Amino acid sequence: MVEVKLISVDRVRPNPLQPRESFDKEKIKELADSVREAGLLQPLVVRKKGETYQIIAGERRWRALNFLKREKIPAIVWDVKDDTDALEKSVVENLHREDLTSIERENVITHLWESGKYKTYDELGKKIGKTRGTIENIIKAKRDRERLHASQSISSRTILDTVGLPDKERKEVVKRVECGELGTHKVRDFVRTIKKSPEPIRRAIIEDSLESEIVEEVAKIERPEIQRQVLKQAKKLSSEGVRDYVKAIKEREESEPILIKEAPVGILKCPVCNKKFKVIHQEPKGHKLVEVFS
DSSP: OEEEEEEEGGGEEOOTTOSOOOOOHHHHHHHHHHHHHHOOSSOEEEEEETTEEEEEEOHHHHHHHHHTTOSEEEEEEEOOSSHHHHHHHHHHHHHHHTOOOHHHHHHHHHHHHHTTOOSSHHHHHHHHTOOHHHHHHHHHHHHHHHHHTOOTTSOHHHHHHTTTSOHHHHHHHHHHHHTTSSOGGGHHHHHHHHHHSOHHHHHHHHHHOOOHHHHHHHHTOOOHHHHHHHHHHGGGOOHHHHHHHHHHHHHHHHTSOEEEEEEEEEEEEOTTTOOEEEEEEEETTEEEEEEEOO
16 A cells, blocks of 8 residues: 655654665755755655654655755655565665665665575566576675675676686786776776786786786787796886887897797707707707706
């Protein structure tokens, strides 16, 4: 049953399970100014709770009316079954208005899921107007946020974009976003670069905190031996400097003998120090020994 009535402001109480966890005082004041000029365009939604009314939707409006010291407030009184039912309706209202931050959305949807009322993500999704995949991703982001110790400033999307990396590397990516070294819009491409990069680049990302642009440039290098040379200098270079450095290496190689193939003699062993070498045939005619590291 739905009932619309005027309620004394002092009989209205906020919902302790309210999805929104913070309210910007300046925006509340702006809303109050708007209500003063144009009136309240949308009533609160509340439920009867003993001798008081608990807010289901519209806490910002209630705070604005308190700021204006209004005595009465128009409200729609909903007959709800229990706390979970009230929370569902509050979530729907906030999600559709896109009023929640990432962490607020994660907390409230995880809370609903852990209430035990829903058997599947599909069931919960249908109840609050979201797809199964969206529910699954939001809950996964919540659990990963806790494990990675990501701050509230990190969006669910950023956390999900790091999936597939080891936790140590995920934490490094999140840390870069937190301190502004990596834009949120670059996270997905940055992670893709890490995933396809060989171990030396991955290690450099973690240990040397290379800038994303430099990592991307180094990842373009096909030959591991050139990658290793560049990584030794990368902390001193910009992404443009890396490009110039790689170009210089290639130009130098073009002026030197080209490696053709290993000679069929295979591995040679030094009788003095026991080091192992392989013989490389070069053009123009010549040979060189390359140490083999086991």
